[in-house]
Amino acid sequence: MPEEEWEDGDSGDGDDLRRRRARGRYAEGYCLANDLEQSTGRVFQAIARIVEASPLLRETAQIMQSKIAFPSAGATITALASDYAGAAGSNPTIVVFDELWGYMSERAHRLWDEMVPVPTRAVSVRLTITYAGFEGESDLLEALYKRGLQGEEVAPSLYRQPGLLMLWSHEPVAPWPPLLGVMPSRGGKIRTQQASGPCIVRD
Numbered sequence: 076m077p078e079e080e081w082e083d084g085d086s087g088d089g090d091d092l093r094r095r096r097a098r099g100r101y102a103e104g105y106c107l108a109n110d111l112e113q114s115t116g117r118v119f120q121a122i123a124r125i126v127e128a129s130p131l132l133r134e135t136a137q138i139m140q141s142k143i144a145f146p147s148a149g150a151t152i153t154a155l156a157s158d159y160a161g162a163a164g165s166n167p168t169i170v171v172f173d174e175l176w177g178y179m180s181e182r183a184h185r186l187w188d189e190m191v192p193v194p195t196r197a198v199s200v201r202l203t204i205t206y207a208g209f210e211g212e213s214d215l216l217e218a219l220y221k222r223g224l225q226g227e228e229v230a231p232s233l234y235r236q237p238g239l240l241m242l243w244s245h246e247p248v249a250p251w252p253p254l255l256g257v258m259p260s261r262g263g264k265i266r267t268q269q270a271s272g273p274c275i276v277r278d
Contacts, residue, residue, distance in 0.1 A: 100148050100149050100150070101148070101149040101150060102148065102149075102150040102151075102168040103150070103151055103153070103165060103166055103167050103168050104122075104150075104151065104152035104153070104167070104168055104169045104170075104171070105152075105153050105154075105155055105162070105165065105167055105169070105170045105171065105190065106118040106119045106122070106152065106153070106154045106155065106171045106173065107155050107156075107157065107162075107170060107171065107172050107173065107186065107190065108154075108156070108157065108172075108173040108174060109156075109157050109173075109174060109177045109178070109183075117173055118154075118171050118173050118204070119141065119143075119152070119154040122143065122152055123138050123143060126138060126143060132145075135147050135148075141153065141154040141155075142154070150168075157178070157182060157183055157186050162186060162189045162190055163189055165189075165190065166193055166195065166196065167190060167192070167193065167196075167199060167201075168196060168198055168199060168200070169198075169199075169200050169201070169202060170190045170192075170200075170201045170202070171202045171203075171204070172187070172190075172201070172202070172203040172204070172205070173203075173204055173205070174204070174205050174206065175203045175205040175208075175213060175215060175216045175219070176205050176206055176207065176208025176209075176212055176213045176216050177208075177213065178213050178215050178216065179212065179213050179214070179215075183215065184214075184215055187215055203219075207220075207243075220241075220243065222239065223236075223239060223241030223243060224241075224243075226239060226240075226241065232244045232245075
């Protein structure tokens with residue numbers, strides 16, 4: 076979560092040196108799922124393992140049962156159950172939705188509507204990772220899928236339109252089944268790299 080910026084310095088031989096300083100203060104990351112056990116058991120635990128494996132991050136992080144805090148930057152990563160009331164008032168830098176196919180209730184729809192990218196941050200994104208599920212199972216996922224297909228196919232299975240970039244694959248792209256990801260954001264360039272599963276990025 077904590078980002079870094081570089082400042083110019085001056086070494087003895089006249090070359091510029093660059094030193095790191097924490098920025099991106101007070102970032103808020105959220106891991107959402109159908110229940111708290113799922114949100115803490117999959118995405119959140121994967122994040123915790125990454126933090127523990129990073130010499131830079133583990134020195135500054137406090138890992139708790141459902142939250143990872145970076146006190147020096149005032150940043151947090153929090154696992155939440157599908158409780159839209161508890162999510163109200165958040166100011167997210169990133170929101171990760173896990174298994175959107177299981178979001179079928181009105182409560183789940185309200186949570187999705189509540190956890191949107193905010194205009195008050197330079198970076199505010201939403202990422203969704205899910206199996207495709209079955210037709211008629213999740214109106215939320217089906218509507219998102221149909222919206223994505225309306226975009227221009229700029230590469231195999233990759234669709235782009237204003238505000239949305241969707242990669243939806245019916246073929247395995249890794250040793251595990253196909254995934255869908257959604258990440259809306261406010262402007263800026265989209266940077267892509269080889270991924271382990273399909274993703275949707277909102278520009």
